[in-house]
Amino acid sequence: MPAPPRRARRRLLLVHSHPDDETITTGGTIARYAADPDTSVTLVTCTLGERGEVMVPELAGLTADQADQLGGYRIGELAGAAAALRLTDRRFLGGAGRWRDSGMVTLEGVLAAAPPAEQLHPRAFCADNQRAAQIAALAEILAEVAPQVVVGYDPSGGYGHPDHVRAHEITMAAAAAAPGVRKVYWTVAPTADVSAGLDELAGAAEHGLPWRLASPNELPCVPDDMVTTRVDVAPQLDAKIAALRAHATQLTVWVGPPGSGKLAYALTNEIAQPVLRTESYTLVGAAGSVRPVRETDLFDGIED
Structure with missing residues (x-):
């Protein structure tokens, strides 16, 4: 066997x-x-x-x-x-x-x-x-x-x-x-990341963004001090974009001109949201209490 x-x-x-x-x-x-x-x-x-x-x-x-x-x-x-x-x-x-x-x-x-x-x-x-x-x-x-x-x-x-x-x-x-x-x-x-992502998309309509840009109060955000762990996914961005595009009935991805760094997606409501790189x-804890740490890896502190 x-x-x-x-x-x-x-x-x-x-x-x-x-x-x-x-x-x-x-x-x-x-x-x-x-x-x-x-x-x-x-x-x-x-x-x-x-x-x-x-x-x-x-x-x-x-x-x-x-x-x-x-x-x-x-x-x-x-x-x-x-x-x-x-x-x-x-x-x-x-x-x-x-x-x-x-x-x-x-x-x-x-x-x-x-x-x-x-x-x-x-x-x-x-x-x-x-x-x-x-x-x-x-x-x-x-x-x-x-x-x-x-x-x-x-x-x-x-x-x-x-x-x-x-x-x-x-x-x-x-x-x-x-x-x-x-x-x-x-x-x-986090509020700061979403706001920064929206700022990066400022002026994107001039580059062909087909949807209106969301305002910060339209997107789900949490206070920055609620964030304990930030995972850098910039190296995985191409994979994420390909995966987003696979969900074609639900959303569309827009990529700005080369070098612009502008990247957005929209659901069926056609409101542009930033694709974050983090x-x-x-x-x-078990009762939902925030544990006061700052990490970059979900497995920090786990050895087995």
């Missing part, structure tokens, strides 16, 4: 709500650690993103209010993004389609809130009666993978989407009960 494959010394697991979330907020981080032969990276995606809008007019018939085939299509987009990031271990929580994208109510800019309860699908990811089963499903994956580091969302889910909020809840609960988890991070966008995190 062949010997089982050797377990990587360092193990990272990320929990994301929909296909494309993994690339937008953590794509560079995934690419950085996936390239390390002694680090395994596992992505858990909680839904298929069935309630998303569609950026490509000829694919508009896939949406939930028409053929309702968008979720299946986005499985393929996620596979393309994973290939660009060199990510090989990706899983759907509870199996593909077990929980359904809950949808959202759009607020200012890209901010969101939960739809009325009566509008939720019976299998909606954010449904109250699904929480315990979701925690159990994630706990099963954690027990198998045994990651030392887990990445999820902050309590607001980044921008308020109810599926992101639920992903935060189950990540914190499952990680707290997993004895091998040494560090839990929230993926965050991905930032908050290291937290």
Whole structure:
């Protein structure tokens, strides 16, 4: 009988709500650690993103209010993004389609809130009666993978989407009960970085930027002192851009003239956001308390 494959010394697991979330907020981080032969990276995606809008007019018939085939299509987009990031271990929580994208109510800019309860699908990811089963499903994956580091969302889910909020809840609960988890991070966008990214895009309309530029209050940001860990992903930027482009139904990437350094993406709302060259995190304790450190590596302090 062949010997089982050797377990990587360092193990990272990320929990994301929909296909494309993994690339937008953590794509560079995934690419950085996936390239390390002694680090395994596992992505858990909680839904298929069935309630998303569609950026490509000829694919508009896939949406939930028409053929309702968008979720299946986005499985393929996620596979393309994973290939660009060199990510090989990706899983759907509870199996593909077990929980359904809950949808959202759009607020200012890209901010969101939960739809009325009566509008939720019976299998909606954010449904109250699904929480315990979701925690159990994630706990099963954690027990198998045994990651030392887990990445999820902050309590607001980044921008308020109810599926992101639920992903935060189950990540914190499952990680707290997993004895091998040494560090839990929230993926965050610091105000200073977002503001600097928007400043870099100033005047981009003159270079062909096809969307209006977001204002700072339209984008989800946290105070700079909430950031404990900053991962330089400039060397992984090409991989991240390729992964973003794989999610073509959901977003479009714009690259400015050579040498300009201008780089943006837009979701279906056509509001331009900067693609940052640093991905930032908050290291937290089991109860969500911020741990006062300053790091550049998610595995700082982990020796086994």
